[in-house]
Amino acid sequence: MQDKGVVTVGVANVYREPSKAVEMVTQAIVGTEVAIWETREDWYYVRLPDLYQGWIEASAVRRYGAGEAPYASEGQVAEVVSLLGLVYLQPSVSAHPPVYTAPLGARLEMQAEEDTWLRVVLPDRAMRWIQKGDVTILPAGTPWPRGTGQDVVDLATRFLGVPYLWGGTTARGIDCSGLAQLAYHLNGVELLRDADMQFSQPGLQSVAREDLQTGDLLFFGESSITHVGIYIDDGQFVHATTHLRPVVQISSLDEPRWTQLFQGARRP
Numbered sequence: 001m002q003d004k005g006v007v008t009v010g011v012a013n014v015y016r017e018p019s020k021a022v023e024m025v026t027q028a029i030v031g032t033e034v035a036i037w038e039t040r041e042d043w044y045y046v047r048l049p050d051l052y053q054g055w056i057e058a059s060a061v062r063r064y065g066a067g068e069a070p071y072a073s074e075g076q077v078a079e080v081v082s083l084l085g086l087v088y089l090q091p092s093v094s095a096h097p098p099v100y101t102a103p104l105g106a107r108l109e110m111q112a113e114e115d116t117w118l119r120v121v122l123p124d125r126a127m128r129w130i131q132k133g134d135v136t137i138l139p140a141g142t143p144w145p146r147g148t149g150q151d152v153v154d155l156a157t158r159f160l161g162v163p164y165l166w167g168g169t170t171a172r173g174i175d176c177s178g179l180a181q182l183a184y185h186l187n188g189v190e191l192l193r194d195a196d197m198q199f200s201q202p203g204l205q206s207v208a209r210e211d212l213q214t215g216d217l218l219f220f221g222e223s224s225i226t227h228v229g230i231y232i233d234d235g236q237f238v239h240a241t242t243h244l245r246p247v248v249q250i251s252s253l254d255e256p257r258w259t260q261l262f263q264g265a266r267r268p
Helices: 149-157 176-185 195-199 256-261
Strands: 003-007 011-015 024-029 033-040 043-047 053-057 061-063 076-080 084-088 100-103 107-114 117-121 127-131 135-139 205-207 217-221 225-233 236-241 247-252 262-267
Touching (some): 033 053, 149 176, 149 225, 176 225, 195 225, 195 262, 256 262
Antiparallel strands (some): 003 061, 011 053, 033 043, 117 127, 225 236, 236 247
């Protein structure tokens, strides 16, 4: 039986090999449960909830004890709704700098309320504080509701100007498929991690260019699928790209580059 654990740091890098000197293939945010397949010195080979696999520093994961309930699976949780939620040692923004950053979508175990603050228990069992304005309070296990295509676009465009980061999945840096996956995840639809995987993912409807609707996924590439964006309307789409400026931005399907590379669309 495979061991399981929980990510304890705000954002943990996941690498192709057990080294920080190789490709970062994705990231896992605080509270993410991982299946631990292999241990090699200070590294774990893990499988994430989206079935993606890679190497993560062992210091970023706490193994569950025998019979331990998964983190944030009971009681109430505080789900981060800001792009980044700052976590403090005390319920004060001025007494000291924040000690932790929890990305959008992270769910933290909630312990108590005090005025405009919530006391939370992090996966490493440390008690910390986060402002109520950065979170919404939910029963543990609450599924993300299915949003509309416009809801998906609205979420994705909150990331405009965020740096492009290969393998990134948060507002500290994000890549094209990470943006698509996150925007749909928080709207109740689970996508696979990479653009080529999303293009061929079962259950997604193929859509002709003339039939595009808000929220459809647009796929690009030359000999294979290497890029994805989210359709807005009137030929425009939002995506994380290194083209011209390495940030999340809005582009047009009518631009020669994207017209040439366009390979098709899918509707989740």
